[in-house]
Amino acid sequence: MKLRIHNVANNVSFFLMFALISSFFRPGIALPTSPCSNVVTPIFVVGSANFDITVHTELPKSEETIRAFNSKIYRALGGKGANQAVGAKKSLLNPDSEVYFIGRAGGDDEGKWLFDMLSNEFSINLKYSESIRNVSSGTGIVLLSKEGVASSVVVPGANAEWAEDTLTLQNFFADVFSSSNISSDDRTCLEDHKTNYVDSIKNVLLLQREIPDAVNEAASKAFRKIEGDLDRLVLLDLGGSQSRVSDELFQSVDIISPNLNELETLVATSITGDGGNKYDFENDDDAIRAAKDVLKLRGNGNQALLVTLGRRGSFYITSKDDELLFAKPAVELDYELVVDCTAAGDSFRSAFAVAMAEGNTVARAMEIASASGALAVQKMGAAPSLPDRSSIEELLEKSGRLRTKFAPRRDKELSESLMMKFACRLNSFKERKDIVPKVKYFDSKALLERYATVQGVSHVELNFPEHVTKRTYKKIMKITERLNLKVSGLNVRFPKDIFRNGAFTNPREEIREKAVQFLKDACEVALLMGDGVQNIVVWSQFDGYDYDGQVDFFESWNHMVSGYRAAVGDSSTCAKIGKISYEFKPTDALSRSSLIPNAFASLMLIEEVGLPNIGLTLDYAHALTAAENPSQSATMAFMKGEKLFGVHLNDAVQSKLGAEDGLSFGSVNPRGAYEFIRVLQKFKYDGVIYFDTFPMNEDPVRECERNIEVVKKYWEMAKKESGNSKLIEARREHDFLGIETNLIRLLYK
Numbered sequence: 114m115k116l117r118i119h120n121v122a123n124n125v126s127f128f129l130m131f132a133l134i135s136s137f138f139r140p141g142i143a144l145p146t147s148p149c150s151n152v153v154t155p156i157f158v159v160g161s162a163n164f165d166i167t168v169h170t171e172l173p174k175s176e177e178t179i180r181a182f183n184s185k186i187y188r189a190l191g192g193k194g195a196n197q198a199v200g201a202k203k204s205l206l207n208p209d210s211e212v213y214f215i216g217r218a219g220g221d222d223e224g225k226w227l228f229d230m231l232s233n234e235f236s237i238n239l240k241y242s243e244s245i246r247n248v249s250s251g252t253g254i255v256l257l258s259k260e261g262v263a264s265s266v267v268v269p270g271a272n273a274e275w276a277e278d279t280l281t282l283q284n285f286f287a288d289v290f291s292s293s294n295i296s297s298d299d300r301t302c303l304e305d306h307k308t309n310y311v312d313s314i315k316n317v318l319l320l321q322r323e324i325p326d327a328v329n330e331a332a333s334k335a336f337r338k339i340e341g342d343l344d345r346l347v348l349l350d351l352g353g354s355q356s357r358v359s360d361e362l363f364q365s366v367d368i369i370s371p372n373l374n375e376l377e378t379l380v381a382t383s384i385t386g387d388g389g390n391k392y393d394f395e396n397d398d399d400a401i402r403a404a405k406d407v408l409k410l411r412g413n414g415n416q417a418l419l420v421t422l423g424r425r426g427s428f429y430i431t432s433k434d435d436e437l438l439f440a441k442p443a444v445e446l447d448y449e450l451v452v453d454c455t456a457a458g459d460s461f462r463s464a465f466a467v468a469m470a471e472g473n474t475v476a477r478a479m480e481i482a483s484a485s486g487a488l489a490v491q492k493m494g495a496a497p498s499l500p501d502r503s504s505i506e507e508l509l510e511k512s513g514r515l516r517t518k519f520a521p522r523r524d525k526e527l528s529e530s531l532m533m534k535f536a537c538r539l540n541s542f543k544e545r546k547d548i549v550p551k552v553k554y555f556d557s558k559a560l561l562e563r564y565a566t567v568q569g570v571s572h573v574e575l576n577f578p579e580h581v582t583k584r585t586y587k588k589i590m591k592i593t594e595r596l597n598l599k600v601s602g603l604n605v606r607f608p609k610d611i612f613r614n615g616a617f618t619n620p621r622e623e624i625r626e627k628a629v630q631f632l633k634d635a636c637e638v639a640l641l642m643g644d645g646v647q648n649i650v651v652w653s654q655f656d657g658y659d660y661d662g663q664v665d666f667f668e669s670w671n672h673m674v675s676g677y678r679a680a681v682g683d684s685s686t687c688a689k690i691g692k693i694s695y696e697f698k699p700t701d702a703l704s705r706s707s708l709i710p711n712a713f714a715s716l717m718l719i720e721e722v723g724l725p726n727i728g729l730t731l732d733y734a735h736a737l738t739a740a741e742n743p744s745q746s747a748t749m750a751f752m753k754g755e756k757l758f759g760v761h762l763n764d765a766v767q768s769k770l771g772a773e774d775g776l777s778f779g780s781v782n783p784r785g786a787y788e789f790i791r792v793l794q795k796f797k798y799d800g801v802i803y804f805d806t807f808p809m810n811e812d813p814v815r816e817c818e819r820n821i822e823v824v825k826k827y828w829e830m831a832k833k834e835s836g837n838s839k840l841i842e843a844r845r846e847h848d849f850l851g852i853e854t855n856l857i858r859l860l861y862k
Contacts, residue, residue, distance in 0.1 A: 219249045224250040363412075372422075414432060601646065
């Protein structure tokens with residue numbers, strides 16, 4: 114990102130600004146950290162939450178019916194308020210900082226899912242949000258062009274359901290913002306370092322226009338009235354409405370932030386007559402001049418406009434002649450890397466707000482925001498595309514900018530939160546009992562205690578009902594807490610005595626209903642175990658056949674779709690779980706031919722079930738035995754709208770069809786294993802990496818540790834490859850020998 118200065122009034126202003134800018138671009142120097150840079154400042158977002166539906170298509174003309182580019186429909190958490198809350202939470206340097214979302218959702222299943230996602234998946238505080246009975250949730254319909262440019266239609270639904278009288282709104286927000294004061298320890302730190310820090314850190318409120326302007330105005334005024342320890346900053350995103358912003362709302366905020374189209378609308382609704390026609394908004398200088406004219410005409414004298422210009426960058430301007438910052442993009446992206454621009458603006462503004470709250474200068478905040486926006490356009494969906502702070506800092510460093518130096522008090526905590534997450538197959542630890550002769554019987558407690566000796570594991574996945582049930586979950590949670598293990602998910606195992614003739618595809622309706630209830634029971638246990646258990650993996654080993662003509666494929670498929678839809682969509686259990694993932698296995702002794710034999714059939718099932726919380730867990734060896742390339746299968750799952758919910762890593766001799774090898778990862782197919790890790794890194798997979806191996810003759814502890822080290826090594830190689838121009842060019846040209854030569858150099862470098 115380069116900063117450009119316009120209209121500098123005098124030499125003094127010029128040299129002050131030059132000193133500010135040059136301080137950010139000294140190679141290899143980390144930005145200084147204040148002794149109080151870990152102060153926990155809550156960030157508030159008042160706005161909309163929408164159930165987003167994205168379709169790949171161009172905008173139809175009047176009375177025109179057109180066909181979408183493909184048959185895929187993406188469903189995701191959206192709404193500018195929800196997006197910015199998630200973006201703010203993920204942008205924080207300090208993971209302890211609280212982000213409050215204050216909004217409305219309907220009393221329907223979509224509303225429950227929206228709030229569950231915000232709270233459980235993204236740790237957003239919903240203390241002041243509300244579900245409105247008998248009202249539908251807000252819905253966003255996103256039309257996405259081939260270039261990744263998004264046009265949206267928003268159906269407000271519950272987002273419009275706020276109190277209408279001003280006094281009620283003001284009293285409500287006064288109560289909300291009373292929680293914005295900082296702790297006594299943080300207050301002491303600020304007082305001790307008042308001269309160099311207290312004036313920079315801020316409480317921040319983010320507003321958008323997908324809710325009534327009267328609500329935004331009441332929130333802004335109440336926020337500014339609260340007496341507290343820190344300065345307060347209110348940022349109004351103009352996205353969400355084309356109507357004129359009232360003078361009262363305009364003058365009650367500190368920063369007004371439109372994109373280029375919204376700036377045109379702001380000018381047209383602010384400057385009467387033909388005044389708005391005198392600007393060419395494709396020209397940077399004209400856009401800047403228009404913004405300054407609006408501020409002079411409508412501002413209160415202490416405000417700024419923060420305008421995003423897409424690929425051209427962004428600028429920050431006040432009504433004063435010498436206060437202008439123009440920032441070029443953090444990185445120039447090739448068009449093929451731009452997947453979806455839906456949340457680019459939300460990513461930019463939320464990251465900017467967080468950076469300001471942390472005490473950064475405007476210039477630095479724009480730099481962080483630019484990197485955040487650049488990352489967001491490279492992933493599908495609104496909330497799913499929003500990057501975390503480590504990714505933002507990594508991009509800044511790669512593009513020659515400076516990382517933010519993490520404060521010492523949080524270094525250990527932050528590094529732990531950013532570590533790769535590993536888990537191994539718990540039942541593998543039943544093997545080689547001769548190594549631990551004192552253990553007479555491997556119950557769940559003994560298994561977990563042996564498992565916890567593995568260096569590098571952070572998580573554990575339990576089988577339901579083998580390892581945990583509704584009756585035993587409290588005992589299991591106490592054990593895992595004592596062993597410092599996080600339970601990341603449950604693997605559902607259907608009992609043979611009930612489901613030997615099929616679970617979801619059983620010919621008897623009462624058995625199919627039992628299968629649905631069995632999955633609901635697993636979800637209920639996961640919910641009882643707490644917010645961390647947000648992944649349920651379903652391997653339905655009995656849903657298959659042995660002989661041609663044994664099952665009706667059409668009937669079995671319909672039973673399976675309706676069964677998963679009933680279970681996964683159950684509002685009281687599975688719908689509250691962030692991820693329910695299907696794990697396919699092409700063949701098994703219990704059903705020699707699976708009805709879902711490969712990744713592509715799995716993705717078809719997921720698409721037909723049509724619920725946002727169902728996806729795919731891809732077992733590496735299962736993909737091999739299905740004669741698939743696991744890297745291609747993973748890529749397809751990512752392309753289907755971030756539907757790769759989990760991975761099970763292992764290896765297999767591909768020619769041994771029907772074998773359940775469960776060999777150590779990368780032991781048979783090291784080249785394919787590396788490529789699989791490279792694909793995970795490329796698509797920014799951040800879930801748990803689970804090793805589903807069967808070390809019959811090896812020490813399971815050492816075997817698990819070996820798998821972890823292999824993945825870490827491959828991950829580091831992939832990171833180095835991403836910066837290797839010769840290797841990138843060789844891949845672009847499909848040059849195998851060039852790829853091989855450079856990979857070998859990376860391996861032995």
